[in-house]
Amino acid sequence: MRLQIRMGENKMKNSLIIFLIVILMLSLTACGDKASGSNDEGEVDVSRIRLVIGSTSTGGDTYQNADTISRYLEDNLKTNIKVDAVGAVRAFQELGKARNDGSTIMFFHDMSYLGVEYGSIQENNKLENWTIGPIVSVNPGNAFLAKGGAPYDTMAESAEWLKQNPDETITVAIESGGVSEITFNGYYLWVKEKYGTKVSDRIKAYVTGSQEDKNQALWDGNADIINGSIGGNSEYVKDGVDDEIKMKFLGITAGERVEGYEIPTFAEQGIKVDGKEFVFDKEFFFLMPKDVDQDFASKLNNAVAKIQENPEYAEDLAKNSYKTKYIPADKAEEYLLEKRETFQKIIKKAPSLDNITN
Amino acid sequence: MKGLLTVELKFSEYHTIFPNIMLTILIFLAVLMLFLNVIRRIKERRLREFHFQFFVDNYDKLKFFGTLVLIIAYAFVLESIGFLLATILFMFLISLLFIGDIKKKSIFVSLTNSLSTSLIIWYLFGQLFDITLP
Amino acid sequence: MDMFEIISPLSVLLCFLGVFMGIIFGSIPGMTATMAIALFLPITYTLDLVDSIALLIGLYVGGISGGLVPAILLNIPGTPSSLTTTFDGYPMTQKGEGEKALKVGITASIIGGFFSLIILYFFAPVLASVAIKFSSVEKFLIIVFALTVIASISKGSLLGGIFSGFIGVYLSLIGMFADNNQMRLIPPGFEEELVYGFSLLPVLIGLFAIAQILQESETGMKASPHQNFDFKKDKKNRFTFKVFNGQLINTVRSSIIGTFIGMLPGVGGSAASISSYSQAKNFSKHPEKLGTGEPEGLIASESANNGLIGGALIPLLSLGIPGDSTTAVLVGAFLLQGIQVGPLFIPTNPDLWDGIIYALIMANIIMFFLMFFSIKYMAKIIYIPKYIIYPIIIVMCVVGSYAINNGVMFDVWTLLLFGLAGYVFMKIGIQVAPFLIGFILGGQLEKYFIDSLKGSGGDLTIFFTKGPIALGLWLLIAVSIIYAIVDNRRTKKSTAI
Incomplete structure (x- = not known):
C-alpha cells in the first residue's frame, strides 16, 4: 500500500517537474523575444545563427566576448544566436562549409591570422579567403x-x-x-x-x-x-x-x-x-564566408554599430576588464591586413622555438 | 639519444617522441606474444593447427549485414535529408529488421516507435535545448 | 546557520530541476554532465548568482550520477567515468539483480558525494596547496598508476590485455600535439577531420553500444535470459543496506581516491573511478569474483565517481583552477556573472561559498531520492524488447556523438567506426576494457610525460629523483602490478583445475 502511494507521488512529481521545465523554457525563450525592440529594418532572414568561435573553452575571453555581443545582437537582429565553442581549426572548417545566408558565422581574435603566419592554422584560412566583419571589442589584458x-x-x-x-x-x-x-x-x-x-x-x-x-x-x-x-x-x-x-x-x-x-x-x-x-591589442571580430549575403553582412554591421553606443554593452564587457572597440566592416579588413603586416615582420625576425626551448 | 636515460628534446619534434616510444613498446609486446605462442604450440605439438572462425555458427546473415548497411546508410543521408526524415526512416526499417517479419503488428510497432522517438528527440533536444542536430 | 537567507525557494526548485535534467543527460548514452552544464550556461545569465549555482551544481551532480543507469542496465557507460561501473553492474543485471545494483550504485554515490563534500568544506585550502605540489612528474605517475588496472582486469591473457591497453594509448595520440601544433599518426586524407583526434565519447559508446548491437544482430537479436527473469519474488536479490556491511573500508577508500584524484587539476574524471576499482580489486578478499557481478566493485566505482565532484571543486574554489572539463565550464558561469574564481574566492565571497556547499548538499539528497524512487521504473528498461530499445539507443548515440563537439559529422563516423572495431576486437581477442582505459588516459599520459621532460631537459631520471611523493607513487604502482600478476596466475590455476 505505502509503496503504491509513493509511486503515485513520484509520478505526480515527475509530471510536475516536466511541466515546470517546459514553463521555464518557454518563459526564457519568451523573454528573449520580448526584448527585441521597434526596429524592423534590422531583422535578418535567418531564424537561427550559429556562431562558431576559435576556442574550445567556455571560460576564456573569446567565449565571453562572443556571448556578450551575441546577447545584444539577438535583440537587434531579431534572431537566436548559439555560440558553439568548437576551436580554431574546426571553426574554420565549419565556416568553409557554411551557407552564405549568415546561418553560420565565426567570431575570433588576432590568432586567426597569427596562427596562419605561425603555421598552427592552415594557409587556406587566411584573411583574404573570408569576408571580414566588424571589430567589436578588445581584451587589453x-x-x-x-x-x-x-x-x-x-x-x-x-x-x-x-x-x-x-x-x-x-x-x-x-x-x-x-x-x-x-x-x-x-x-x-x-x-x-x-x-x-x-x-x-x-x-x-x-x-x-x-x-x-x-x-x-x-x-x-x-x-x-x-x-x-x-x-x-x-x-x-x-x-x-x-x-x-x-x-x-x-x-x-x-x-x-x-x-x-x-x-x-x-x-x-x-x-x-x-x-x-x-x-x-587583442581584438575580437566576426568572420563570414567569402560570398556571404550582402544584406546580412550590412545588417550585422549596423547592429554592431548600434550596440557600441549602448552603455550597458560596455558595462557588461567591463565586468571582465574588456573594452568596446568598433571598427566597421569596410574598414576592418584594411585595418587587420595592416596589423598583420606589422607582425609579419616581427615573426620573420623571431627566433625559432627549436633554438630557445630546452 | 644522448644516453639511455636522456631523451633528446627538440621543440619541433615534441609530437613524435611519445608515439615512437609507444610504437616500440607495441612492437616489443607483439613479438613477445608471438614468441610465447609459438613456444606453447611447440610444447603442445600443434604448431600447424589453426582454427579461427570469425562469425559464430549459423549466424544471422540478414540481421547482421542488414544492421551494418542500415546504420551506415543512415549516417550517409543524415546531413543531406535532415535529422527528422532520416531518423524516422532508419528507425522504422531497423525495428522491422530486428523484429524479423512484416506482419501488420510489426509494421505498426516499428512505425510508432520510429515516429514517436524521432519527434521527441527532435523537439526536446533540437528545439527546446537548442542542441545542434544534423 | 542562515541557510534560508542564502537559499531561496527558487534555488531549491532550480537545483531540483538541475538534478533532474542532469540525470537525464547522464543516463542517455552520448550526453554528458559537461554538455548539460554548457547547454544551460547562457540561461544562467538571467538568474541571480546563487540560483544559477544551484542549477549548475544540480546538473553536475545529476549528470555524474545518471551515468550509472545505462552502465548497469545496458552495459553502456553513460559517461567515461562510469566505465568501471559496467564491470560489475551489468553482470548483476544479467543475474537479475539490476534493481539492486542500481540501488547499491546510488547509495555508494551519495556516500561518495557527502564524503567529498565534507573534505571540501573543512580542508579545501589545505588540500589545494598540496594539489599544486603535484607537478607533471607526479601526475604522470598517477596516470601510470591508474593504468595498472589494465593488468588486473585483463581476462585470460595478461599480455593480451596490456597489448590492448597500449593500442588504446597509441590511437589516442592521433591528431595535433598541442604544444607545437604538429600533426602525427593521421592517415592521409583525414587531416581536417582528425586534427583533434578521435573524440572520446563516440569511441566509448561505439565500442560499447554499437559493437554490442552488432554482436547481437549476428546471433539474431534474441531476448537475453535476464529479460525474462521475474526477480520480484526472489527475496535474496532485494536491496537492503546490509549489502554495505563489510564494505565500509572499501567505500571510504574509494571515496578518498575519488576525492583525491578529482582534486588534481588535469587528471580528474575517469582516472578516479579506474584507480579506485583497481584498488578494490587488489584489497578484496576474493579478487577473482570482481567483474562477475559483485557489489564490491560497483561500490568502488560509484563512490569514487561522486567523490570526484567535491574533489574537483577543491582547486577550483580555493585556487581558481578547474579540476576537470566540467568544472572548467563552471568557471565560465562564474565569469558570466563577473565573479573571478581565485585563491581569495572563499574568504571574499563567504555567502557564495556557503551557497555552493548548500547546493551540493541539496543536490546530493535530491539525486538520491529522485533516483531511489524512480529506480523501480528505470529498471524496467531491461524488459523493453530489443527491437524497440536498440533502435532508440542507436539514434541517441548518433545524436549524442553529433552534438558532443557541437555538430561534427565526423564524430558520427567515429561512433560507427569504433562500433565496428569493437565488434572485430571481440572476435580477434583485443580486450575492449583495457583498450578503452588506454584510450581514455593516453592523452594525459603523453602530456605529463613531455611536460616532465621539458622541465628536466630530457632527463628520464627525473621520474625517480623528483621527491618523496614520486617514490611513494612508484611503490603503489609496483604493488599494484605485482598484485595483478599474482592474481592472474591464481585465476588461471583455478580455472585450469
Whole structure:
C-alpha cells in the first residue's frame, strides 16, 4: 500500500517537474523575444545563427566576448544566436562549409591570422579567403607575470637583471602559434636589439597549453615568467594570497593602461622593435564566408554599430576588464591586413622555438 | 639519444617522441606474444593447427549485414535529408529488421516507435535545448 | 546557520530541476554532465548568482550520477567515468539483480558525494596547496598508476590485455600535439577531420553500444535470459543496506581516491573511478569474483565517481583552477556573472561559498531520492524488447556523438567506426576494457610525460629523483602490478583445475 502511494507521488512529481521545465523554457525563450525592440529594418532572414568561435573553452575571453555581443545582437537582429565553442581549426572548417545566408558565422581574435603566419592554422584560412566583419571589442589584458618574489617588477627590469647576472637565465612560459608567442617575440627581439645576444640567448621558452598549465609551470619552477591576462590572473596578484602561489604583473602589451590596475604597458617600459613601440591589442571580430549575403553582412554591421553606443554593452564587457572597440566592416579588413603586416615582420625576425626551448 | 636515460628534446619534434616510444613498446609486446605462442604450440605439438572462425555458427546473415548497411546508410543521408526524415526512416526499417517479419503488428510497432522517438528527440533536444542536430 | 537567507525557494526548485535534467543527460548514452552544464550556461545569465549555482551544481551532480543507469542496465557507460561501473553492474543485471545494483550504485554515490563534500568544506585550502605540489612528474605517475588496472582486469591473457591497453594509448595520440601544433599518426586524407583526434565519447559508446548491437544482430537479436527473469519474488536479490556491511573500508577508500584524484587539476574524471576499482580489486578478499557481478566493485566505482565532484571543486574554489572539463565550464558561469574564481574566492565571497556547499548538499539528497524512487521504473528498461530499445539507443548515440563537439559529422563516423572495431576486437581477442582505459588516459599520459621532460631537459631520471611523493607513487604502482600478476596466475590455476 505505502509503496503504491509513493509511486503515485513520484509520478505526480515527475509530471510536475516536466511541466515546470517546459514553463521555464518557454518563459526564457519568451523573454528573449520580448526584448527585441521597434526596429524592423534590422531583422535578418535567418531564424537561427550559429556562431562558431576559435576556442574550445567556455571560460576564456573569446567565449565571453562572443556571448556578450551575441546577447545584444539577438535583440537587434531579431534572431537566436548559439555560440558553439568548437576551436580554431574546426571553426574554420565549419565556416568553409557554411551557407552564405549568415546561418553560420565565426567570431575570433588576432590568432586567426597569427596562427596562419605561425603555421598552427592552415594557409587556406587566411584573411583574404573570408569576408571580414566588424571589430567589436578588445581584451587589453594580455600580460606577463612572475612570481611575487621575483627580483624584477617589469619586463624591462627583467632584461636589466639578466644583464647584471650573467649566470642566470629566464624561462618564459607561452603558448605557441598565437597571441602569446607574438608578444613574447616582441620582448625577445627588444632584448636582443638593446642588450645583444649575450643577454637574449639566456631567455628560454617553455611551451605549453592552457592558462592553468602556464600557472602550474610558474609554481613548479619550470618557468620564471608566464604569459597570462588580467582577467585570468589578477586573482593571484591580490594581497593576502599565499606566497607560494602569489604572482605579480610585469607588464601588459596593450596601448593603454587598464583602468583599476597599475600595470605599465610595454610601450611605457620602452620596449621597442625596429624603433617602433611594441603594442599589441587583442581584438575580437566576426568572420563570414567569402560570398556571404550582402544584406546580412550590412545588417550585422549596423547592429554592431548600434550596440557600441549602448552603455550597458560596455558595462557588461567591463565586468571582465574588456573594452568596446568598433571598427566597421569596410574598414576592418584594411585595418587587420595592416596589423598583420606589422607582425609579419616581427615573426620573420623571431627566433625559432627549436633554438630557445630546452 | 644522448644516453639511455636522456631523451633528446627538440621543440619541433615534441609530437613524435611519445608515439615512437609507444610504437616500440607495441612492437616489443607483439613479438613477445608471438614468441610465447609459438613456444606453447611447440610444447603442445600443434604448431600447424589453426582454427579461427570469425562469425559464430549459423549466424544471422540478414540481421547482421542488414544492421551494418542500415546504420551506415543512415549516417550517409543524415546531413543531406535532415535529422527528422532520416531518423524516422532508419528507425522504422531497423525495428522491422530486428523484429524479423512484416506482419501488420510489426509494421505498426516499428512505425510508432520510429515516429514517436524521432519527434521527441527532435523537439526536446533540437528545439527546446537548442542542441545542434544534423 | 542562515541557510534560508542564502537559499531561496527558487534555488531549491532550480537545483531540483538541475538534478533532474542532469540525470537525464547522464543516463542517455552520448550526453554528458559537461554538455548539460554548457547547454544551460547562457540561461544562467538571467538568474541571480546563487540560483544559477544551484542549477549548475544540480546538473553536475545529476549528470555524474545518471551515468550509472545505462552502465548497469545496458552495459553502456553513460559517461567515461562510469566505465568501471559496467564491470560489475551489468553482470548483476544479467543475474537479475539490476534493481539492486542500481540501488547499491546510488547509495555508494551519495556516500561518495557527502564524503567529498565534507573534505571540501573543512580542508579545501589545505588540500589545494598540496594539489599544486603535484607537478607533471607526479601526475604522470598517477596516470601510470591508474593504468595498472589494465593488468588486473585483463581476462585470460595478461599480455593480451596490456597489448590492448597500449593500442588504446597509441590511437589516442592521433591528431595535433598541442604544444607545437604538429600533426602525427593521421592517415592521409583525414587531416581536417582528425586534427583533434578521435573524440572520446563516440569511441566509448561505439565500442560499447554499437559493437554490442552488432554482436547481437549476428546471433539474431534474441531476448537475453535476464529479460525474462521475474526477480520480484526472489527475496535474496532485494536491496537492503546490509549489502554495505563489510564494505565500509572499501567505500571510504574509494571515496578518498575519488576525492583525491578529482582534486588534481588535469587528471580528474575517469582516472578516479579506474584507480579506485583497481584498488578494490587488489584489497578484496576474493579478487577473482570482481567483474562477475559483485557489489564490491560497483561500490568502488560509484563512490569514487561522486567523490570526484567535491574533489574537483577543491582547486577550483580555493585556487581558481578547474579540476576537470566540467568544472572548467563552471568557471565560465562564474565569469558570466563577473565573479573571478581565485585563491581569495572563499574568504571574499563567504555567502557564495556557503551557497555552493548548500547546493551540493541539496543536490546530493535530491539525486538520491529522485533516483531511489524512480529506480523501480528505470529498471524496467531491461524488459523493453530489443527491437524497440536498440533502435532508440542507436539514434541517441548518433545524436549524442553529433552534438558532443557541437555538430561534427565526423564524430558520427567515429561512433560507427569504433562500433565496428569493437565488434572485430571481440572476435580477434583485443580486450575492449583495457583498450578503452588506454584510450581514455593516453592523452594525459603523453602530456605529463613531455611536460616532465621539458622541465628536466630530457632527463628520464627525473621520474625517480623528483621527491618523496614520486617514490611513494612508484611503490603503489609496483604493488599494484605485482598484485595483478599474482592474481592472474591464481585465476588461471583455478580455472585450469
